Amino acid sequence: MHRYLPHFAARPVPRYTSYPTAAEFTDGIGGRDQADAIAAIAPGDPISLYLHIPYCHSICWYCGCNTGAVGRVERLTYYVEALLAEIAHVGRRCAGRVQAVHFGGGSPNALSPAQMLTVAGALRAHFDLSPDAEWAAEIDPRSFTAGHASALNAMGVGRLSVGAQTFAPIIQGAIGRIQPFATVAKTIALARNAGIDRINLDLMYGLPGQSLDDIAATLAAARTLAPDRVAMFGYAHMPKLLPRQRRIDASTLPEPEARFWQRALAHDLLLEWGMQAIGFDHFARPDDSLAIAARTGQLRRNFQGFTDDPSPTLIGLGASAISQFDGLIVQNEKHVGRYRMLAANGIDAGVRGVRRDAEDRLRARVIEQLLCTGRLNLGRLTAAIRPPRHAWDELCDAGIVTRDGDEVSVTPSGQPYARLAAVLFDRHRGPEARFSQAI
Numbered sequence: 001m002h003r004y005l006p007h008f009a010a011r012p013v014p015r016y017t018s019y020p021t022a023a024e025f026t027d028g029i030g031g032r033d034q035a036d037a038i039a040a041i042a043p044g045d046p047i048s049l050y051l052h053i054p055y056c057h058s059i060c061w062y063c064g065c066n067t068g069a070v071g072r073v074e075r076l077t078y079y080v081e082a083l084l085a086e087i088a089h090v091g092r093r094c095a096g097r098v099q100a101v102h103f104g105g106g107s108p109n110a111l112s113p114a115q116m117l118t119v120a121g122a123l124r125a126h127f128d129l130s131p132d133a134e135w136a137a138e139i140d141p142r143s144f145t146a147g148h149a150s151a152l153n154a155m156g157v158g159r160l161s162v163g164a165q166t167f168a169p170i171i172q173g174a175i176g177r178i179q180p181f182a183t184v185a186k187t188i189a190l191a192r193n194a195g196i197d198r199i200n201l202d203l204m205y206g207l208p209g210q211s212l213d214d215i216a217a218t219l220a221a222a223r224t225l226a227p228d229r230v231a232m233f234g235y236a237h238m239p240k241l242l243p244r245q246r247r248i249d250a251s252t253l254p255e256p257e258a259r260f261w262q263r264a265l266a267h268d269l270l271l272e273w274g275m276q277a278i279g280f281d282h283f284a285r286p287d288d289s290l291a292i293a294a295r296t297g298q299l300r301r302n303f304q305g306f307t308d309d310p311s312p313t314l315i316g317l318g319a320s321a322i323s324q325f326d327g328l329i330v331q332n333e334k335h336v337g338r339y340r341m342l343a344a345n346g347i348d349a350g351v352r353g354v355r356r357d358a359e360d361r362l363r364a365r366v367i368e369q370l371l372c373t374g375r376l377n378l379g380r381l382t383a384a385i386r387p388p389r390h391a392w393d394e395l396c397d398a399g400i401v402t403r404d405g406d407e408v409s410v411t412p413s414g415q416p417y418a419r420l421a422a423v424l425f426d427r428h429r430g431p432e433a434r435f436s437q438a439i
């Protein structure tokens with residue numbers, strides 16, 4: 001079922017974890033807009049929280065996240081102080097009811113177990129948290145301890161996303177992330193022993209020197225860990241935007257066609273395990289909530305990728321964290337020093353973003369629906385946002401979508417190219433190549 005379409009695979013397209021995308025953010029949006037949006041949340045409205053920890057004990061060369069090396073431990077102390085100030089400042093003005101809490105980064109477990117518990121205590125003190133709220137955290141196995149496992153369990157975290165990427169030692173060397181399989185296995189065992197029984201595993205294709213054999217071997221090893229979900233991300237090499245990637249030898253990166261077949265092999269092997277494909281880069285056990293959401297039309301897409309979190313409002317806390325409200329997307333100050341200054345002075349930390357008018361919100365819903373369900377009824381869309389016929393014809397001719405009257409469906413072999421259908425609804429996209437290739 002896999003079809004390599006070089007012309008389409010190489011096209012730069014956004015990941016559409018939001019619409020408008022971060023490329024449309026400007027500094028015309030700031031803390032006052034953020035404050036107004038927080039104040040407009042009605043009592044009991046469902047919201048989710050995202051907390052960003054912009055530190056890791058060791059920086060991986062491929063990483064595209066806003067993170068830096070911990071260095072002196074005082075940095076963490078000062079950062080937690082700022083985060084606690086922001087939690088109190090936002091929480092006391094936010095009337096929403098929290099349905100989900102996600103810790104990301106960076107590495108949340110760059111914090112000590114005691115610091116994690118302090119942050120969780122502040123969330124409980126200042127926000128109205130639903131007792132059923134799902135708590136999740138991303139973690140770096142290289143610095144994960146039994147103390148972290150029991151702290152996370154005490155906080156209420158029931159799901160961990162474990163960064164693994166590849167189990168091939170030579171590729172780990174080429175991406176600056178030496179992490180033996182035993183380290184990952186021990187991390188997962190510690191989590192499960194502590195009572196955290198839902199495990200996501202993050203893997204990558206398109207890494208330097210990676211081959212189909214490496215993909216097969218990594219997935220065979222991953223299978224022994226029995227994860228509930230697997231995310232299979234393509235490495236995006238953008239050294240001009242991300243200077244740390246300059247340490248990766250670009251001459252050893254797989255060619256576009258090799259990337260395509262690596263993704264295809266991973267897809268097939270994960271389905272052989274009995275996993276269900278979710279969107280274009282996630283896989284889940286059929287009894288996992290993400291797979292159930294996909295089957296029942298409840299799948300969503302937010303800054304974490306595909307999700308079953310239904311909250312329409314996301315509040316980001318921490319340096320560079322992004323909040324999404326109905327009419328506004330706003331990002332906190334990225335620079336940790338400046339973020340700390342804002343938080344310490346009780347100033348809302350948003351410094352850039354984009355407003356969403358009614359047309360943006362409609363386009364956002366259409367893009368999300370296309371990526372989450374693979375289907376769309378063009379007849380229900382206003383002429384203003386309906387793409388021209390020739391744009392669909394190109395995708396139909398390539399077998400990426402089929403069209404039956406007004407009904408458009410992404411084909412099974414077109415799934416990896418689904419963002420090329422989504423981009424037709426993006427009124428901001430020009431021919432620029434700021435985004436990574438589709439596959």
Ligand code: SF4
Nearest residue numbers: 056059060063106140
């Ligand atoms: S551990 Fe994760 S967040 Fe930290 S540098 Fe590596 S990839 Fe980036």
